[in-house]
Amino acid sequence: MILSKRIEAFIKLGRTIQDLDEEAKEELYWRSQNGNNWFTQESVSSSLEGIVFMLQEGKLKKWLSEYEIKEEVEPKSVGILMAGNIPLVAFHDLMTVLISGNKACVKLSSSDTVLMNWVINQLIQIEPEFESFISVEEMLKGKDAYIATGSDNSARYFNYYFGKYPSIIRQNRTSIAILSGEESQEDLKSLGKDIFKYFGLGCRNVSKIFVKSKDQLGDLLDALEGYASIANHHKYHNNYEYNKSIYLVNNEPHLDNGFLILKESIELVSPISVLYYEIYDSKNDLLNKLESIKKKIQCIVADSTYWGGGVSFGCAQQPEPWDYADEVDTMEFLIGLN
Numbered sequence: 179m180i181l182s183k184r185i186e187a188f189i190k191l192g193r194t195i196q197d198l199d200e201e202a203k204e205e206l207y208w209r210s211q212n213g214n215n216w217f218t219q220e221s222v223s224s225s226l227e228g229i230v231f232m233l234q235e236g237k238l239k240k241w242l243s244e245y246e247i248k249e250e251v252e253p254k255s256v257g258i259l260m261a262g263n264i265p266l267v268a269f270h271d272l273m274t275v276l277i278s279g280n281k282a283c284v285k286l287s288s289s290d291t292v293l294m295n296w297v298i299n300q301l302i303q304i305e306p307e308f309e310s311f312i313s314v315e316e317m318l319k320g321k322d323a324y325i326a327t328g329s330d331n332s333a334r335y336f337n338y339y340f341g342k343y344p345s346i347i348r349q350n351r352t353s354i355a356i357l358s359g360e361e362s363q364e365d366l367k368s369l370g371k372d373i374f375k376y377f378g379l380g381c382r383n384v385s386k387i388f389v390k391s392k393d394q395l396g397d398l399l400d401a402l403e404g405y406a407s408i409a410n411h412h413k414y415h416n417n418y419e420y421n422k423s424i425y426l427v428n429n430e431p432h433l434d435n436g437f438l439i440l441k442e443s444i445e446l447v448s449p450i451s452v453l454y455y456e457i458y459d460s461k462n463d464l465l466n467k468l469e470s471i472k473k474k475i476q477c478i479v480a481d482s483t484y485w486g487g488g489v490s491f492g493c494a495q496q497p498e499p500w501d502y503a504d505e506v507d508t509m510e511f512l513i514g515l516n
Contacts, residue, residue: 179307181249184277185238187305192233194300195226206296210265213292215413217265221376222293224495225265232270232499241499242277245509251279251516253311257318259326259336260294262287264376269297270499271325271508272312276301278512281311285318323515325508346511348504351381352447353494355479356464357398359390361491365481366401368492372479373438374405375495377414378450381476381503382494385447386454388464395455399435409437418451446474461485476503 198206207219231237256275260268267290275282286294295314302309318324323344326336333349340347355369372384389395409415421439425432433440443454458464468475480488502508 179250179279179305179311181247181277181279183305183307184279185242187301187308188233188273188277189235189238190304191297191300192230194304195233196230198226206293209292214262214289216377216379217290217293218411222265224375225293228496229266229269231496237499242509244500245513247278247509247513248516253280254322254515255281255283255320256512256515257283257285257315257321257324257326257340259285259318259324259328260287260290261327262289264380265290266293266297267380268294268327270497270503271327272297273499274508275325275512276308276311278509278515280323280512280515281313283318283321284312284314285316286314323512327503344511344515346506346508348506350447351474351476351504352385353382353477353479354446354468354475355384355387355491356485356488357387357389357394358481358484359394360484361481363397363401365491366398367404368490369398369479370402370405371492372494373402373453374408377408377411378448380495382497384453384479384494386443386445386456388456388458390458392457395433395440399433399438399440402435402438406435406437414451417449421449421452446471477501 203223207222210217210222211219258268258271258275260271268287272282272284284294284298298312298314302312321343324336324340325346326333326340327348328336330349333347336347353372355372369384376383378385387398409418418437418439422434425439425441431442437451439452440455441448441452442456444456445454448454458467477489477494478485478487479491479494482488482490
């Protein structure tokens with residue numbers, strides 16, 4: 179299949195998702211949540227909106243203009259071990275493998291079978307030639323290359339089995355926010371999207387903030403009041419109640435607004451319903467600290483005029499096509515296979 183047809187299929191997929199009628203959406207929401215209670219209507223809707231955002235024709239062409247992708251290639255079989263922590267989190271890997279001209283041999287996450295199967299079926303309906311380029315498999319043996327995403331523990335397993343092949347193996351990462359103290363209430367309210375979207379389960383979710391003073395924490399909690407409905411989700415609420423009880427029993431200092439716990443910690447990854455914070459003295463000190471742990475950070479949310487390269491508040495979960503997980507250029511890796 180020539181490159182232009184591969185690209186056009188994904189542009190059409192974006193339009194198909196955008197034009198879904200309410201009945202089709204409701205059915206997809208229901209089936210998704212029935213398969214995974216974390217995949218609420220709001221979460222699935224946000225994920226689909228993110229894909230529509232990514233599949234705009236101008237964005238795809240801008241992304242792909244940076245590469246020399248052959249019109250036709252001898253396709254390699256690429257095994258994709260998909261994660262399922264948030265809806266359709268593995269979509270970008272699937273898209274990149276197919277647009278590069280290779281075959282996507284997919285092992286679905288048990289947490290995200292409904293949505294990924296739906297996307298695959300939509301792609302094949304749009305471009306039937308993709309049927310010979312996509313396979314859903316239980317065992318990914320004997321592939322030419324692998325892309326695997328999981329925890330630090332599973333990454334060791336992946337390295338053991340797939341390390342001898344060309345591979346991209348991703349481990350745990352999380353995201354942080356840096357506050358200067360000059361943020362507006364609107365900035366802090368937008369930060370809530372980065373904290374709460376997908377219940378904080380994604381690697382692009384902010385699990386820790388760095389602040390200049392504890393005085394900033396009260397303003398943040400006030401700004402986040404609009405997200406109180408997250409406590410209506412039983413799994414999130416159970417996590418909140420559990421973590422709250424642990425801190426109370428152990429007499430650990432924390433702040434609590436009824437649905438989010440703020441706790442001072444040097445750790446990066448906070449439990450669900452908890453947001454860690456750490457106080458920093460200067461930008462230079464913080465820069466040195468983050469340099470030592472940069473391999474654990476997916477993205478940094480901050481005012482870009484204060485912190486260079488910062489992702490705007492509220493935009494952490496809206497990556498562009500060229501925003502690669504772990505800053506590893508998947509397309510370059512795949513082109514290099516041919």
